[in-house]
Amino acid sequence: MAEEYAAVFDSIGLRVFEWPWIRRLVKKFRPRSLLDLGCGNGYLSKALQGMAPELYALEPSSVMYSIAARALCGGVTLRQGAVEAMPFADGCFDMVVSLLSFRYMAWDRALDEIRRVLKEGGIFILVDLFDGSFNPRYFHRYLSTWTAVRLLYIRNRDYRKKLRRLTENSAWQRMIAEHPRRNIAEAKEAVAQKFHVEKFRLLSAGLRGVTAGFVCRKKTAAG
Numbered sequence: 366m367a368e369e370y371a372a373v374f375d376s377i378g379l380r381v382f383e384w385p386w387i388r389r390l391v392k393k394f395r396p397r398s399l400l401d402l403g404c405g406n407g408y409l410s411k412a413l414q415g416m417a418p419e420l421y422a423l424e425p426s427s428v429m430y431s432i433a434a435r436a437l438c439g440g441v442t443l444r445q446g447a448v449e450a451m452p453f454a455d456g457c458f459d460m461v462v463s464l465l466s467f468r469y470m471a472w473d474r475a476l477d478e479i480r481r482v483l484k485e486g487g488i489f490i491l492v493d494l495f496d497g498s499f500n501p502r503y504f505h506r507y508l509s510t511w512t513a514v515r516l517l518y519i520r521n522r523d524y525r526k527k528l529r530r531l532t533e534n535s536a537w538q539r540m541i542a543e544h545p546r547r548n549i550a551e552a553k554e555a556v557a558q559k560f561h562v563e564k565f566r567l568l569s570a571g572l573r574g575v576t577a578g579f580v581c582r583k584k585t586a587a588g
């Protein structure tokens with residue numbers, strides 16, 4: 366589904382909940398070296414150009430990798446590989462960002478590898494979709510999500526049509542069934558075992574799932 370996915374999500378601006386939060390964090394931490402993990406078509410790396418002097422992107426799928434290589438045309442060091450065995454030296458990144466790729470990974474091994482490639486005190490930003498059921502405590506977030514999605518559809522009519530075509534595709538549905546949204550409490554626990562979770566943010570909430578962001582710091586030798 367790589368070509369179809371890349372055709373729908375052709376601009377980071379469509380990630381109205383995720384991108385402003387990630388951008389703010391990158392501006393705040395000002396990493397020298399940053400890895401976009403599971404970069405897909407490369408739209409995040411493209412948007413991050415100029416925000417980190419040493420920008421790297423990693424993508425395992427050969428089709429996605431070719432799409433990203435075309436889109437990025439230099440400026441970002443793009444490598445092919447999976448998180449579970451990353452082709453990077455120990456302690457070489459100030460920041461690793463995973464946007465919507467964590468759910469496809471083997472969490473335990475992925476978190477060990479992310480920790481390995483980060484410098485002491487380095488930052489891991491994790492943004493993903495998780496399962497969730499209605500929680501009245503977050504009513505304001507349901508309302509703001511609903512409004513933002515409607516506005517996005519009004520401003521990008523083409524995007525809505527393309528998104529519908531993508532999600533109705535049987536190959537897409539099979540892929541989603543093979544990789545269902547995972548449990549947020551489990552994610553919190555898995556991450557907290559290996560990192561200091563400095564911030565957790567509910568970025569959007571729908572009746573079937575939520576998007577959440579974690580800011581995690583690699584524990585130092587002293588803990």
Ligand SMILES: C[S@@+](CC[C@H](N)C(=O)[O-])C[C@H]1O[C@@H](n2cnc3c(N)ncnc32)[C@H](O)[C@@H]1O
Nearest residue numbers: 403404405425426429447448464465466469470
């Ligand atoms: C939904 S796409 C998200 C891509 C991109 N980050 C974005 O925001 O559009 C999920 C990506 O995770 C990648 N991925 C899947 N398993 C992975 C793994 N084990 N290690 C690294 N990336 C992985 C896929 O190839 C795919 O490009």
